[in-house]
Amino acid sequence: MASKISDKQRNARRNIDKKHFDDKKWRDTHPPRVRDNVSYSAELDERRNPLDISCNNALITSDFHLPFVDWELFKNMVTVGKQYGIDSLFISGDMWDCDNYTKFTRLTPMEAFEEEVESVRFHLKILMQEFKDIYICRGNHEKRWIDMNAGRMGMKELFKLAIPGNYSEDYFNDHVHITMDDHMHLNQGDNCWLLCHPKNFRIINLSVVRDLAAKYHCNVIGAHGHQMCQGWDKSGWYRICDGGGLFDKNALEYLRDTNCYPETRSGFYTLIDNRILPYEGK
Numbered sequence: 001m002a003s004k005i006s007d008k009q010r011n012a013r014r015n016i017d018k019k020h021f022d023d024k025k026w027r028d029t030h031p032p033r034v035r036d037n038v039s040y041s042a043e044l045d046e047r048r049n050p051l052d053i054s055c056n057n058a059l060i061t062s063d064f065h066l067p068f069v070d071w072e073l074f075k076n077m078v079t080v081g082k083q084y085g086i087d088s089l090f091i092s093g094d095m096w097d098c099d100n101y102t103k104f105t106r107l108t109p110m111e112a113f114e115e116e117v118e119s120v121r122f123h124l125k126i127l128m129q130e131f132k133d134i135y136i137c138r139g140n141h142e143k144r145w146i147d148m149n150a151g152r153m154g155m156k157e158l159f160k161l162a163i164p165g166n167y168s169e170d171y172f173n174d175h176v177h178i179t180m181d182d183h184m185h186l187n188q189g190d191n192c193w194l195l196c197h198p199k200n201f202r203i204i205n206l207s208v209v210r211d212l213a214a215k216y217h218c219n220v221i222g223a224h225g226h227q228m229c230q231g232w233d234k235s236g237w238y239r240i241c242d243g244g245g246l247f248d249k250n251a252l253e254y255l256r257d258t259n260c261y262p263e264t265r266s267g268f269y270t271l272i273d274n275r276i277l278p279y280e281g282k
Contacts, residue, residue, distance in 0.1 A: 049156075051135050051177055051184040055088045058186060059131075060195060061268035062092035062223030063245025065141065067111050067119035070248040070266060073281040074123070077246065077268050078130050080279060084270060087132035092223040092243060093139020093182060093197030096120060096158065101144035108253055117162050124176070125164035134176045137184050139197040139223065154180050188274045192218040200224075203261055206231045209240040221269065221276075228265035228280055239276060241269065246281070 059081050064074075081089065099106065100113045111119075127134055138146075138155055145158055155178045163172045183196035194216055200208045201224060209222040213233035220233075221241040228244030244267030249255045255264055266281030 048180040049178065050181050051137065051179045052187070053088070053135060053184065054187040056188050056273055057084065057086050058088045058090055058188075058271045059084075059086045059268065060090045060092065060186075060221055060243070060271055061246055062139070062197065062243045063094040063226060063247050063266075064091070064123065065094055065097040065245070065247040065252060066123060067116055068097055068248050068251040069119075069123065069246050070281055073246050073266060073268075076279065078126065080268075080270060081130055084272065086270065086272075089127060089131040089134045090184060090186065090195055091134065091136045092184070092195045092221070093137050094141045094223065094245070095136060095139070096142050096145070098141050098144040101148045103144075106253065110253070120159075120162040121164055124159075124162060125166070128164065128167065128172075128175060132175065135184055136176065136178045137195070137197060138180055138182050140199070186271070188271065191274050193271065194218050194220045195223075196220065197223040205229050205242055205262060206240055209242060210234065213238040213240050221271075226264045226266070227262060228267040228278065230276070230278065241276065241278075244268065244281060 059077065061077060080086075097116060098113075099110055099116070124134075136155070136159070142155060142158060146154055159176065159178055160169070163169060182198065183194060186193040186195055194212065196212065198208055198212065202208055205225070205227040206229060208225065209220040210231070210233050212220045212222065214235070217238070219239045221243055223243040223245065225242050226245050226247070226249075227242040230239070230241045232238065233240050244265050246268065247266060249264050249266065268279050270277045270279070
């Protein structure tokens with residue numbers, strides 16, 4: 001006499017059959033890369049090239065806005081690097097100005113893009129002679145160029161336009177490390193420093209980097225704001241800094257407008273064994 005199958009067992013078998021049917025249907029209707037569990041995060045990392053560097057002796061800067069650079073401050077930065085034997089330079093975005101690619105009306109058009117390329121090439125040549133490794137992340141001004149090219153070309157393609165003539169492309173890529181991310185991570189001992197060019201801007205200095213430290217639980221040096229000041233996060237555990245930049249504020253058109261923004265301050269930092277030291281411009 002055949003044993004009776006309970007309703008619970010019958011429903012369990014139905015669920016198993018349905019799962020097998022659904023799995024087969026899913027495999028048949030999805031492309032191989034999805035079907036085979038290809039990691040999209042790995043592909044994203046490959047395209048963006050995130051930078052996570054361990055280095056105990058670093059020089060940190062940003063916001064050159066080439067060709068509108070403060071030449072004396074630039075030379076001072078190179079000199080400080082030599083004095084401290086620093087061979088790693090970190091540029092947190094806006095090395096380029098891409099003035100011709102802004103969506104805002106320029107009241108007094110300045111340099112042509114070809115001249116900007118030459119300026120970046122000239123300054124990169126000096127930096128490559130003085131620093132063994134240069135790490136660069138994306139700023140909002142480089143994104144102007146990326147946006148105008150509808151994202152089909154990114155940071156590497158932009159910098160490829162300005163490789164100094166005495167360096168091969170392979171040598172350049174071995175020593176100038178570029179990411180499409182707007183941030184880099186710098187590790188010194190047990191401390192992590194987030195070097196970033198955040199989208200946010202606020203009039204109150206340290207406001208953005210203080211919130212970033214609370215979110216990411218690490219020390220933060222933020223570019224973009226041009227405010228050049230230091231402090232601590234709300235917990236008192238993490239150092240926070242607003243970066244200045246190497247720009248010549250008298251040459252930037254939008255800084256001539258009358259507003260209630262805080263005074264723009266230029267400058268750069270050295271970070272040696274987790275001790276940060278500011279160098280302010282004029």
